[in-house]
Amino acid sequence: MTVRTPGAATAPTEARRSGDPADVVRALDLLAGRRLVVLSGAGLSTDSGIPDYRGPGAPARTPMTYQELVSGPAAQQRYWARSHLGWGRMRSAEPNAGHRALAALDPDLLITQNVDGLHERAGSRRVVALHGRISEVVCLGCRETTPRAALHARMDALNPGWAQAQGEAETRPDGDVDLDDTAGFVVPACATCGGVLKPDVVFFGENVPAPRVQRCFDAVDALGDEGALLVVGSSLTVMSGLRFVRRAAKAGTPVVIANRGVTRGDDLATYAVDVGCTEFLTALL
Structure with missing residues (x-):
């Protein structure tokens, strides 16, 4: 257990944790x-x-960075194929x-x-x-923000049977899943300007x-x-x-x-x- 006198601006000491x-x-x-x-x-x-990121027993995570997401269609296909499945599961989670x-x-x-x-x-x-919140989507072109549920429905229509075919993929804490084969997944563009879409969340590499x-x-x-x-x-x-x-x-x-x-x-x-x-x-x- 780390103990410092409440209100004291003393120098930090070596941490000791306790579950007592x-x-x-x-x-x-x-x-x-x-x-x-x-x-x-x-x-x-x-x-x-x-699942959490770094709790006891949590596997190592390598989230996609913002720079990787905007690098081109291949990265966007990989991200959205995984995120589409993860969102379908995460949105059913209930407060504890x-x-x-x-x-x-x-x-x-x-x-x-x-x-x-x-x-x-x-x-x-x-x-x-x-x-940010994964329930919203932002266009990197026109900056329009739209509900994630609407994009989810568009992705379902463009990728019939995708979610059912990948049902065993492990859920990850970023709101996506652990999935390697994302070839063939169709990623829609912004319905307003045709720009690149991303969840309205702060990626690694963003401030x-x-x-x-x-x-x-x-x-x-x-x-x-x-x-x-x-x-x-x-x-x-x-x-x-x-x-x-x-x-x-x-x-x-x-x-x-x-x-x-x-x-x-x-x-x-x-x-x-x-x-x-x-x-x-x-x-x-």
């Missing part, structure tokens, strides 16, 4: 009654049947008890690195989808829009030492999430990390506990 029930209770006690900003990651959606507990807790701001939209479906009101990041920084800054930043289900491997932990710790705001496995922010946390997201959030509620 007493340590979990201490973390819960710290959070109780405080204003909260919550940062959630893929680990929160595993209880909804969506952890999502519902967060909606009931109603933090000052819920920053999610997830693109599955389950926080919104659970009823959370103040949500920043840091990496999170600056106004989106600033809204999150403002919420973290407003916490002071009387609020707390809670991280659930994120390894904080990428800077898009870790920067908020660094911001809070530098300001002396208590940070609690609840995650299965070590995270990149453990040495900055007031408490870092090895516990399931749903278990921790329902106990906090």
Whole structure:
């Protein structure tokens, strides 16, 4: 367990994690009654049947980068064939008890690195989808945004029997599947301008829009030492999430990390506990 004095801007120490029930209770006690900003990651959606990126036992992932996606039709065919199958499965996922507990807790701001939209479906009101939402599609030409469901229907019509033929492919956390043979899949263009389509999510190689990041920084800054930043289900491997932990710790705001496995922010946390997201959030509620 990592323990720092709440509100102290001390130098980070070597991280130690704990799943001891007493340590979990201490973390819960710290959070109780405080204003909260919550940062959630893929680990929160595993209880909804969506695999995570870096949890215990998770296989290595190599997501397609933005630069690869725009490199030409072959990459776009490979991406959309996989994503078409993954979306067909992901859209049937339901919010779990952890999502519902967060909606009931109603933090000052819920920053999610997830693109599955389950926080919104659970009823959370103040949500920043840091990496966008896979339920929407954007044209890289005219920038028109359209519902993913409409594109899904177009792809079904252009590729009859495709989903049934590839039914055994393993689902991946990016909203796609593990599939090598994508030859023959027909990728539609933008219905308005004929441009290239992509999910309205932030790919590796893209930046999170600056106004989106600033809204999150403002919420973290407003916490002071009387609020707390809670991280659930994120390894904080990428800077898009870790920067908020660094911001809070530098300001002396208590940070609690609840995650299965070590995270990149453990040495900055007031408490870092090895516990399931749903278990921790329902106990906090």
